[in-house]
Amino acid sequence: MIYKMTITLKDGRECLLRNGTGDDAEAVLSVFIATHEQTDYLTTYTDEMPITLDEEREFLDKCTEDERGIEMIAEVGGKIVGNAGIACIKNVDKLRHRASFGISVDKEYWGLGIGRGLTESCIECAKNAGYTQLELEAVADNETALSLYRSAGFVEYGRNPKGFKSRISGWQELVLMRLELE
Numbered sequence: 001m002i003y004k005m006t007i008t009l010k011d012g013r014e015c016l017l018r019n020g021t022g023d024d025a026e027a028v029l030s031v032f033i034a035t036h037e038q039t040d041y042l043t044t045y046t047d048e049m050p051i052t053l054d055e056e057r058e059f060l061d062k063c064t065e066d067e068r069g070i071e072m073i074a075e076v077g078g079k080i081v082g083n084a085g086i087a088c089i090k091n092v093d094k095l096r097h098r099a100s101f102g103i104s105v106d107k108e109y110w111g112l113g114i115g116r117g118l119t120e121s122c123i124e125c126a127k128n129a130g131y132t133q134l135e136l137e138a139v140a141d142n143e144t145a146l147s148l149y150r151s152a153g154f155v156e157y158g159r160n161p162k163g164f165k166s167r168i169s170g171w172q173e174l175v176l177m178r179l180e181l182e
């Protein structure tokens with residue numbers, strides 16, 4: 001999906017929100033690795049990442065052509081500092097209306113409004129793509145993410161007490177959230 005929009009951050013800088021393409025593969029992978037090393041709230045550890053640079057390039061090019069999916073990137077001063085994405089849960093009749101949402105922003109850029117910008121842009125894309133429901137899971141003590149999601153309209157519909165097994169802290173409860181798009 002193609003997307004482009006500029007927002008002004010809380011410190012006055014401009015941030016470009018746009019779909020990532022194959023040309024961004026290296027920068028996207030490097031911000032992915034950085035964000036996954038900065039927090040224990042994401043699903044994978046960097047040593048478990050199965051994706052190569054060529055696969056990432058192919059994935060981003062595929063997303064660009066995909067009418068129902070996007071890998072959104074946030075760029076500040078020409079640097080990619082965060083990303084978010086929506087993807088169809090499964091392309092079968094009973095599930096085609098549901099999309100999953102994921103997001104991460106480089107710690108150096110937290111609190112500036114990038115997370116909100118990425119989330120709102122992805123919601124807009126999910127609506128445009130015709131999804132009925134956007135879904136996510138967040139670690140229960142990830143207050144920043146939960147507060148962002150609630151304020152964007154996501155509603156909790158359940159919890160999984162043993163959702164993640166962290167190498168650092170053991171069991172992490174997951175909050176299941178959904179946003180109706182109609």
Ligand SMILES: CC(C)(COP(=O)(O)OP(=O)(O)OC[C@H]1O[C@@H](n2cnc3c(N)ncnc32)[C@H](O)[C@@H]1OP(=O)(O)O)[C@@H](O)C(=O)NCCC(=O)NCCS
Nearest residue numbers: 041103104105110111112113114115116138144145147148
């Ligand atoms: C969650 C995350 C994406 C938020 O990104 P961000 O760019 O810092 O978010 P924003 O600056 O747009 O803030 C959005 C909202 O988050 C909340 N928030 C931000 N900083 C916060 C803090 N220190 N404490 C509590 N809430 C906070 C506020 O509700 C804020 O809303 P506001 O616009 O009214 O101030 C970012 O912290 C991150 O990447 N965390 C690590 C990865 C992660 O947890 N991803 C989500 C997995 S489910």
